[in-house]
Amino acid sequence: MERSENTLKLLFAKLLNRETISYLIFGVLTTVINIGVYKLCRTVHIEYRLSTIIAWIVAVIVAFVTNKIFVFESTNMQPGIILKEAVTFVTSRLVSGLCDFGFMVFAVEIIHMDDFIAKIITNVFVVVINYLFSKLVVFKKKG
Incomplete structure (x- = not known):
């Protein structure tokens, strides 16, 4: 029992560190900005694809x-x-952005989901994908 508790503590410590906590904070901020800009665009009647x-x-x-x-x-x-980081970052975000866009089209046009709910759902997955790209590719530590 004690061994499994130690394993859980180690896993918890590994997952909840300065980097992951700050990523979550700024990820939430970025998500709020993404959804806010989307909602603002929709409020002024910009089509949902262009708003995305x-x-x-x-x-x-x-x-x-x-x-x-x-x-x-x-x-x-x-x-x-x-420049190298920016190009790699934007490229990785294009991949997740295409996933976001593809899900929005699928959710809104095929399964007729409310576009705002679809936007919230897709952002959860996009945050995870973006963290992995940023950690493992864009800002990968040397050594």
């Missing part, structure tokens, strides 16, 4: 800055490094 794209662009910009500086603490500010 606009919200994605704004969220990616916010996410890159917060992930680089606060989450993964990538302190190298050389233009070449920033």
Whole structure:
């Protein structure tokens, strides 16, 4: 019994560290911005597909800055490094953005789900995918 408790404590400590907690905080912020921009676009009668794209662009910009500086603490500010990180970040976000867009079209047009509910659901999965890309590819620590 004690061994399983130690294993759970180690797993808990591994999962809940500064990086994952800050990613969750900034991930929630980015998600709120994504959904807020989407809702704002829809309020001014921008079609839901274009609203999804606009919200994605704004969220990616916010996410890159917060992930680089606060989450993964990538302190190298050389233009070449920033460019490389930005290109890799945007590319990985394009993959998750296409998943977001594809699910929105599927949910709204095929299964006739409310677009705002679909947007919330897809953002949960997008946050997880984006963390994995950022951790394992974009801001991967050397060594």
